[in-house]
Amino acid sequence: MDSFRDKIVPVTSILLGVVVVWYVMAVVLNAPFQRDLDRRANQTPGIVEFIGKTLAQPKPTLPAPHQVAVNFFENTFLRSITSNRSLVYNAWVTLSSTLLGFAFGTALGIVIAVGIVHVATLDRSLMPWIIASQTIPILAVAPMIIVVLAAVGITGLIPKALISTYLSFFPVAVGMVKGLRSPELTHLDLMHTYNASASQTFWKLRVPASVPFLFTSMKVAVAASLVGAIVGELPTGAVAGIGAKLLAGAYYSQTIDIWSALVAGSVVAALLVMVVGIAGRLVDRAMGGRPA
Numbered sequence: 289m290d291s292f293r294d295k296i297v298p299v300t301s302i303l304l305g306v307v308v309v310w311y312v313m314a315v316v317l318n319a320p321f322q323r324d325l326d327r328r329a330n331q332t333p334g335i336v337e338f339i340g341k342t343l344a345q346p347k348p349t350l351p352a353p354h355q356v357a358v359n360f361f362e363n364t365f366l367r368s369i370t371s372n373r374s375l376v377y378n379a380w381v382t383l384s385s386t387l388l389g390f391a392f393g394t395a396l397g398i399v400i401a402v403g404i405v406h407v408a409t410l411d412r413s414l415m416p417w418i419i420a421s422q423t424i425p426i427l428a429v430a431p432m433i434i435v436v437l438a439a440v441g442i443t444g445l446i447p448k449a450l451i452s453t454y455l456s457f458f459p460v461a462v463g464m465v466k467g468l469r470s471p472e473l474t475h476l477d478l479m480h481t482y483n484a485s486a487s488q489t490f491w492k493l494r495v496p497a498s499v500p501f502l503f504t505s506m507k508v509a510v511a512a513s514l515v516g517a518i519v520g521e522l523p524t525g526a527v528a529g530i531g532a533k534l535l536a537g538a539y540y541s542q543t544i545d546i547w548s549a550l551v552a553g554s555v556v557a558a559l560l561v562m563v564v565g566i567a568g569r570l571v572d573r574a575m576g577g578r579p580a
Contacts, residue, residue, distance in 0.1 A: 307353050310350075310352070310353050311343070311352060311353065313350055314342065314343060314348065314350045314351065314352045314353075315339055315342045315343065317348075317349040317350040318342040318343070318345055318348045318349050318350060319338075319342050321345070321348075321349065322338065322341050322342045322345065325341075326338070326341075343355070347541050347542065347543060347544075348543055348544070349543065350543070351543055351544045351547050355544050356544060356547045356548055356551060359544045359545065359547075359548040360375065360548045360551050360552065363375045363548060364376060364552070372527070372528060375533070375548065375549065375552040377528065378528055378529050378530055378532065378533050378549070378552070379530060379552050379553075379555075379556050381528040381529040381530075381532075382514070382517050382518060382521065382529040382530045382531065382553075382556070383514075383517075383556060384445060385445050385448035385449045385452060385517040385520065385529075386452055386510070386513045386514045386516075386517040386556075386560070387513075388445065388446075388449040388452070389448070389449040389450065389451065389452020389453045389455075389456060389513045389516055389517060390452060390456050390509060390510050390513040392449060392450070392452075392453040392456075392457075393452065393453040393454075393455070393456030393457035393460060393509055393513060394456065394457075394460050394506060394509060396453060396457040396460075396461075397456070397457040397458070397459070397460025397461035397463075397464060397505075397509070398460060398461075398464055398502075400414065400418065400457070400461045401460070401461050401462075401463075401464030401465045401467075401468060402464070402468070404461075404465050405465060405468040405469060405494070406486075406490075415465075418458060418461060418462075421454075421458070422458050426451065426454070426455060426515075426516065426519050427519065427522075429451070429454060430451050430516075430519050430520055430522070430523055431523040433447055433450055433451055433454075433520075434447050434520070434523050437450070447520060448516075448517050448520035448521060449517075449520075451516040451517070451519060451520035452512075452513040452514075452516035452517045452520065453513075453516070454516060455509075455512040455513060455515060455516040456509035456510070456512050456513040456516065457509070458509075458512075459505040459506075459508040459509045459512065460502070460505050460506060460509050462505065463501045463502060463504060463505025463506075463508075464498055464501065464502055464505065466498075466501050467494075467497060467498025467499070467500070467501030467502055468494045468495075468497070468498045470497045470498065470501065471493050471494060471497045475493060476489070476493070479492070479493055496575060499568075499571060499572065499575065500568070500572065503564060503565070503567065503568030503571070503572075504568075506564050506568075507561045507564050507565060507568075510557075510560045510561060510564050511557045511560065511561060514553065514556060514557050514560065517529070517530075517531070518530050518531040518534070518553060519531065521535070522534075522535055530549050530552060530553045530556075533545060533546075533548075533549035533552075534546055534549050534550070537549065
């Protein structure tokens, strides 16, 4: 019980603090527009009434938490999942490209890591380029990928998945390199003493040692993959997906819809990270690991 309380109390305290600051900033940022509305209507509301108006604007500069919560609830639970306004439907569209890009990125990262660990030339030549690739803004890369693939007739899910791959392969590659190199020298010497081949050393020592590093990096990769999928929807003019909701909200100044879509994206990211974490614990248990 004490352990549970130690985990819940700090998180709840921070969450409450964020909500309080959010309400304060909503009042501050929405106040100028509300003053202008009151001046045009020749109204002089009291402080409490004025604050209430700033938190109830239909198109506020910064929506209040309760406005975002109501919008999120309505578009998640009160709409058909086949509706274009349903956050469940839009989240699924984004999730499909996220998972495909995450699968591509994980496979690519593992292959690159294995090559770097076993081929010294790749370690010296490929790793700097991998690091440099992540310095290029994804907003600059995404349109180029979309245009190039569209020129050869590839549209739809694949371009968005490749953008997700671009963001997700890097943490997997770095994490796997660290994991494959994590066995101690004494363990490698022991395998050499047993006359183990390079393949046996790889599968029986390096791979098991790299599993915790792999799943830790996959948590980062799956969240990055979601970001890539959302960004990939922006230059394509997509009509569905979290990115499309953000774009439509910005176009029509529907700030509440924008924040609701952001919350939906955060929920999806949290669920994906949680699923990867659960998979990691199951694999660790299957390999004989003990719970911490």
